[in-house]
Amino acid sequence: MNAREEEGMEAGGESQSSSLVGLSENSGLVHRSNASSSATIADTWHENQSSTAVTTGGDDDAAARVRRRRQSFIDDVELDPITLPESTHTLLFTEPLKSIPCFISSCIAFLTLLCLYLALYGNWLTFGNKELIPANVHGAVKAAQYTAIFIALLMDEEIPTGLYLLQRIPRPYFIEKFPELCYGDFVSSNIMRILMGYLFLLNVLFILVKARDVLQIFFDFVALQFIQQLGDTAFKLARMSMLSTSMKEATTRRYFRTEFRRPTLGWKAKSSFFVAVYLFNLCGLLGGMIYVSVRQSRGDFQCKSITVKFREDIWREATVDSNPDDKRVLVYSFFNGVYAQDGSMHDGRPVYIERRKFDGTEFDTTLPSFNPFNETVIIPAKIQYCERFRAWVFMHENILKSTLDDSDCPWLLRSETTNVYDIEEVKGPWQAWQGVIETTDVLIACNECSDEADCNLNGECNEGGSCDCNKNVEGSTFLGPRCEVVLKDNCRTIIGESFNESYSIIDLDWAGSGQLWEAYNRPMYRYNLGSGSPLLDDTDMFFLIFSGSRWFGIYYGSEVGEVMFTEEYREPTAYAAKNYHAFWDEVYTQGTIFVSDPVGGIGYTPVGVDFFAIGERGEQFGPFGARIPIQLYNQTGRGYFRCSDEASVDLTLPTIRHLGLGEES
Structure with missing residues (x-):
């Protein structure tokens, strides 16, 4: 032990503490200050310089002593002596393994690591679940x-402290100062510090990734910093005899007063190493944050495909193609179905484009070469955010509230005022244009899946995040983005109750995919010619097609029915089926002769749904005309169709009277 150390030990704790100034009070890494001696030496040197300037041939020996003293001070500053950090982490190598201070310090270190790990585990689960990462955040x-x-990086003390101690105190120097201690324990303690530091930084990155507001960031920072400083706080409490007598003694030993000087060789290279570590940590945090920010700006943390269900709100005089003479009945549920991002953005949010009702893919942009049905290219609707209204809106470029509406957001429905980036987070009622503004509800669900439960246990979630629905499993086939529609095998053909006429699903593979012919995630049914209906000829064509909220019975005369499913008409018929749209195909025309009640979670097939024949039409009647029940005895809830293997129940009038369901007229 050198003279300076012995002098320091004799001076006692109080005088020693007054001569120590920490580079970082929290880290406990302490440097000895020589500021007062520096001032004294500097003054003496200036006085001697003045004396030498005035007196020619002065005392050269005195000047030499001043120069030596000044150089000694400069050398002392450059050596930059430090002491061990005042933390319970230091006690892990200064105290015997089986001692109480080492046990308490180990518990504190374990508690710190456990808290940091639990925070990291919780944040990692958040990072792995994109639903918990905000779709985007505002500029602030x-x-x-x-x-x-x-x-x-400024708050983290463990990484620089651990690396600094390992660099400043090599094995020979440590053994020279503390021959009774184990250098391996010293190294392990500092490696633990570095591990704590990187756990802290990883938690910081995950906190920033999931942050939605400014205060949340800094509140979480305070919590992490508190966890990281448990060792320093416990050391201060031990110094005040708050933990135990042995801990008090352990925190006042000479180990915390012994100085380590800086080595004179190779220190510049070691300093550059610390700079490299800081740059590495900075690049890691910035790289992770930039990666997330770029993905947020692209809309990657928002659902790529959604299913939208509008309520059956009706605007009876919608203006189409800016033509005041072209007025149509707009039933908003006709636009139900799948909407998907197309990669474009509007006001910082992704744009969702309407998809085909047949299979959820894009509408065809070219017409068939042979077009006997006068089909047109469907222009899809959009759902996008409009900063002008501070709302998400549903719009179509060819359907306007007024011919004077020339804004870039000619909305037909709009949400409440909001600034959310994720459309799934839109809350509250929407406004619908029906000639005047009315209130409505819009249901939006993400079509992406993460496990089989998201596919209603009726299919498998593939690697792309979409459901592969089961087909012909235990007598059922499942349809829809989430496999939510059930088609039982015995309901592939359905029977009408009045005439026992039959309708079957269309299973011709003209679509090229082998799938059923669908509309709005429901199977299409075609009348089986000659199956018994006295209302239809053997050459007539009659379809039951779902159109967003109701089933429609659509009639085509013999001139179409005779040729529609011939090989010559294969291309135009397949095009018409795949690009079917209830609004643009004007499903509510004179060709629609049946209409069902609105269906909600049921109505996967026409079975169990009440149907009505459409009578008079006009202003006097509702948007679907005068509806005449076609169920037997006009019973509500009886339904008209049954599955092919179900026997009908013959409720004659006497039976009804016997059951108390009605009176014979």
Whole structure:
């Protein structure tokens, strides 16, 4: 032990503490200050310089002594002596393994690591679940995220402290000072510090990734910093005899007063190493944050495909193609179905484009070469955010509230005022244009899946995040983005109750995919010619097609029915089926002769749904005309169709009277 150390030990704890100034009070890494001696030496040197300037041939020996003293001070500053950090982590190698201080310090270190790990585990689950990562954040939050990265690097003390001690105190130097201690324990303690530091930084990154507001960032930072400083706090409590007498003694031993000087060789290279570590940590945090920010700006953390269900709100005089003479009945549920991102953005949010009702893919953009049915290219509707209204809106470029509406957001429905980036987070009622503004509800569900439960246990979730629905499993086939529609094998053919006429699903593979012919995630049914209906000729064509909220019975005369499913008409018929749209095909025309009640979660097939024949039409009647029940005895809830293997129940009038369901007229 050198003279300076012995002098320090004799001086006692109080005088020693007054001569120590920490580079970082929290880290406990303490440097000895020589500021007062520096001032004294500097004054003496200046006085001697003045004396030498005035007196020619002065005392050269005195000047030489001043120069030596000044150089000695400069050398002392450059050696930069430090002491061990005042933390319970230091006690892990200064105290015997089986001692109480080592046990308490181990518990504190374990508690710190456990808390940091639990925080990291919870944040990792958040990072792995994109639903918990905000779709995007506003400018203030983004600025706080990047500012917080630099704050985090300044707040973290464990990584620089651990690396600094390992660099400043090599094995020979440590053994020279503390021959009774184990250098391996010293190294392990500092490696633990470095591990704590990187757990802290990883938690910081995950906190920033999931942050939605500025205060949340800094509240979480305070919590992490508290966890990281448990060792320093416990050391201060031990110094005040708050833990135990043995801990008090352990925190006042000479180990915390012994100085380690800086080595004179190779220190510049070691300093550059610390700079490299800081740059590495900075690049890691910035790289992770930039990666998430770029994905947020692309809409990657928003659902790529959604199913939208509009309520059956009706605008009876919708203006189409800016033509005031072209007025149509707009039933908003005709636009139900799948909407998907197309990669474009509007006001910082992704745009969702309407997809085909047949299979959820894009509408065809070219007409068939042979077009006997006068089909047109369907222009899809859009759902996008409009900063002008601060709302998400449903719109179609060819359907306007007025011919004077020339805005870039000619909305037909709009949400409440909101600034959310994720359309699934839109809350509250929407406004619907029906000639005047009315209130409505819009249901939006993501079509992506993460496990089989998201597919209603009726299919498998593939690697692309979409459901592969089961087909012909235990007598059922499942349809829809989430396999939510059930088609039983015995309901592939259904029977009408009045005439026992039959309808079957269309299973011709003209669509090229082998799937059923669908509309709005429901199977299409075609009348089996000659199956018994006295209302239809053997050459007539009659379909039951779902159109967003109701089933429609659509009639085609013999001139179409005779040729529609011939090989010559294969291309135009397949095009018409795949690009069917209830609004643009004007399903509510004179060709529609049946209409069902609205169906909700049921109505996967026409079975169990009440149907009505459409009578008079006009202003006097509702948008679907005068509806005449076709169920037997006009019974509500009886339904008209049954599955092919179900026997009908013959409820004659006497039976009805016997059951108390009605009176004979």
